[in-house]
Amino acid sequence: MKRFILAITGASGACYAKRLFDVLKDLSELHVVFSERGVELLKLELDLKTSYFSGENVTLYKNSKINTCIASGSFRTDGMIVVPASMGTIGRIASGVSTTMVERAADVILKEKRKLIIVPRESPFSTIHLKNLLALDEAGAHILPASPGFYSGQKTFEDLVDFVVARILDQLDIDQDLMPPYQG
Ligand SMILES: Cc1cc2nc3c(=O)[nH]c(=O)nc-3n(C[C@H](O)[C@H](O)[C@H](O)COP(=O)(O)O)c2cc1C
Numbered sequence: 001m002k003r004f005i006l007a008i009t010g011a012s013g014a015c016y017a018k019r020l021f022d023v024l025k026d027l028s029e030l031h032v033v034f035s036e037r038g039v040e041l042l043k044l045e046l047d048l049k050t051s052y053f054s055g056e057n058v059t060l061y062k063n064s065k066i067n068t069c070i071a072s073g074s075f076r077t078d079g080m081i082v083v084p085a086s087m088g089t090i091g092r093i094a095s096g097v098s099t100t101m102v103e104r105a106a107d108v109i110l111k112e113k114r115k116l117i118i119v120p121r122e123s124p125f126s127t128i129h130l131k132n133l134l135a136l137d138e139a140g141a142h143i144l145p146a147s148p149g150f151y152s153g154q155k156t157f158e159d160l161v162d163f164v165v166a167r168i169l170d171q172l173d174i175d176q177d178l179m180p181p182y183q184g
Contacts, residue, residue, distance in 0.1 A: 001057070003029040004172070005070055005080035005109070007102045008053075010037025011121040013084035013146045014045040015157075018052070019165045020083060025055045027174065031070050031077070033061040033101045035089060063100045070105045079115030080105055081168060084146060087122050087129050094132040094139075116141040117171050119164070142171050152182060 004024065008017040024030055032053045034042070042048045053060060061068055069075040082089060082102070089102060098104040109116040118141050122129060137143050148154065148163035166179035 001029050002078040005031045005105050007033050007082040008038040009035040009086045009089040010041050011084035011086040013121045014042045015161050016164050017083050019161050029057045031059050035063050035102055061101050066101050066104045073108050073112045080109045081117045083119035084121045085118045091132045094135040110139050119144050119146050121146040
């Protein structure tokens, strides 16, 4: 079973995190950590509490407590997804400050050259946002914007969410049937 870290931060788009969790929770071992603002957005956008993110293979972490296994490179994982990723979190990961669990876990993933998938949601981007995203890309992260396509017959809100989640699963090398490959 693959092992992933899922970080949920304070950008709009909690629906992407929920859908990704729903798909991954029975397929993988999941280590889930929320920023404080991520918890607020989860409540605001989906009326969900962190307790939703539970399961046999799921461990939850407090963002303020960083003396945990996912703070260490010796705890091997198959990658980390930050979804949705706020520009605040992106800036702090790009600067390497590592003061919270989300930031430290991402820092470890980068230093260990593992897979870090960042799903930013902001519009428009400032020069600072773009520079931070470029810094993360240069450090090896995968920048996967929460920007669904509309060319495969998407009709519902759920279809648009699935478009983005399918791209994340593709990046994680997990077979998915949320969205079949485009056939032309
Ligand atoms: C209702 C609401 C929506 C927000 N949406 C976004 C967003 O889409 N993208 C973003 O980068 N920040 C957004 N923010 C701002 C972040 O939540 C804020 O910068 C926060 O400090 C980020 O903290 P975190 O990175 O620890 O989660 C939003 C804030 C609120 C209150």
